Amino acid sequence: MNEWVLITGASGEIGAAVAKKTAASGKNVYVHYFNNIENARVVKKECELFGVKVKIVQADLSEASGVPTLLAQLDTPPSTIIHNSGKSYVGLLTDMDNDFIAKMVQLQLTSPMQLTKALVPPMVQQKQGDILVISSIWGLTGASCEVVYSAVKGGLNTFVKALAKELAPSNIRVNGVAPGAIETKMLQFFKDEDKRLMQEDIPLGRLGKPEEVADVVQFLLSENASYIHGQIISVNGGWFC
Template identity: 50%
Template sequence: MKKILITGASGAIGSAAARSLAHSGASLFLHYYEAEAAAQKLAVALSKKYMKQEFRCVQADLSETDGTDTLLKQLNAPIDGVVYASGNSDINLFQDVKEETIQKTIQLQMTSPFRLLQQLVQPMIHEKTGKIVLVSSIWGLEGAATEVLYSMVKGGQNAFVKALAKEVAPSGITVNAVAPGAVDTPMMNKFSQEDIELVKEEIPMGRLAAPEEVGALINFLMSPSASYINGQVISINGAWHC
């Protein structure tokens, strides 16, 4: 039975990925930072539905330098796959972004996935198998005004995926990213309803993505059916940018 770590599992996309992967038969380590209640609720629900699988919550602040070590100490079994869905977004003019925000964002979305996967990829290389998916963003491909920092780290994740995939592909490991456009998650709450309606008008499909649609794509990339898809950043944005 595959054991998969999902970081940010208490979030909308992370929890949607968890439900999809659990349905496919995986046992899961469900990482959260502050939303313990949401993570525990998800674990209980999955445990009741998939009684032969294991669902364990693990806590760590991956925006801090010791976050990866804290997380790694809680993993009591080798990991067969990783979904890195932790993320944050700060909307601000470039010149107004605070130093603390810069440091925490880079740590959470660049340094922590790098250091975490340095450790978790070693047994995958030994076993000649493993799957890694990062949740990036459309802005890592296109860039966005007032989200320059977020665009930068997501663009870095995309380059990381492509480079790491080339290095570990000979060991049978796949590394990919999904790059969602506008998704109906609590992150959208920072926008007014009027702004959200304007975004919908820009999207050819006329709506936001559901977290479950992103979760299904992640599940596919983690499945044997995607065994030859490697080093790709796959957009899921309703033809908004293509």
């Protein structure tokens, strides 16, 4: 198998879990990172244990220059794109710096659209490909004190639904996964008591694991999900259903 999969934000917990399960399926992996080269190297090494090719690519997707920087490092066009880069902010909208808002929009909405625009033509020519977006439960329900994050993730969810209709005639599947509360560094802003109360509010009574998100990603990319298209699957333990 000579398929390449591009995973943005692959140095983070969810991205790393997705990368390893992708490698386990026999596909080559582009491991994208921004500033955590150590984690990216660990992910590369773990993916290579499955006998696939792995290339680390670096770009700051919160900047307009990030997309062309990333594209220049892709030797072979990927047959699958997994948009996973993301950054949260907990606080009032009125306290957010406008430049930071612009970076969040660029990172989590503009860059994914621009990357997709650049990488879709080869997929259309071959009548084959997958595009998968990791959004958030807040993109479905919205969250106080995470207004911009909710907005960009909601934009990604609608991007999935619209693009799915556009690319369906080319046999390119487009879906999204919206994680709930997952055990990642993104929860570092919350105090232990807040996380305890959060878990009590989740019907399953616990936080999710990055591997559980990655399992859903792999399912959506498999032939077992061949008729699932334009959907946002929320991995949330029954939270905010």
